[in-house]
Amino acid sequence: MGEYEGKCPRCGKIHYSKRKGDRVVCDCWLYCPICGEEMTPYTPDLTPNTYGLDGKRDMTILRVCARHSPPFFSTQKPVEIVCT
Ligand SMILES: [Zn+2]
Numbered sequence: 243m244g245e246y247e248g249k250c251p252r253c254g255k256i257h258y259s260k261r262k263g264d265r266v267v268c269d270c271w272l273y274c275p276i277c278g279e280e281m282t283p284y285t286p287d288l289t290p291n292t293y294g295l296d297g298k299r300d301m302t303i304l305r306v307c308a309r310h311s312p313p314f315f316s317t318q319k320p321v322e323i324v325c326t
């Protein structure tokens with residue numbers, strides 16, 4: 243298995259990689275921090291220029307967990323971990 247590892251600062255999960263400096267995206271941002279269920283993608287009002295002219299998509303990623311009242315909205319972005 244991987245020789246290098248990186249720890250997610252959010253959930254503490256350890257990710258492994260064979261290559262040093264490899265970047266791994268932790269999937270913990272998909273899950274509700276309150277109940278641990280997978281959240282539903284939630285798209286706020288999109289404006290046409292959300293998609294930048296340079297082709298870079300820099301939109302806010304939101305997910306919602308409707309199991310709570312009021313629903314829990316997450317602005318958590320994918321956590322990128324560098325394996326060292
Ligand atoms: Zn994580």
Ligand SMILES: [Zn+2]
Nearest residue numbers: 274276277307
């Ligand atoms: Zn929840």
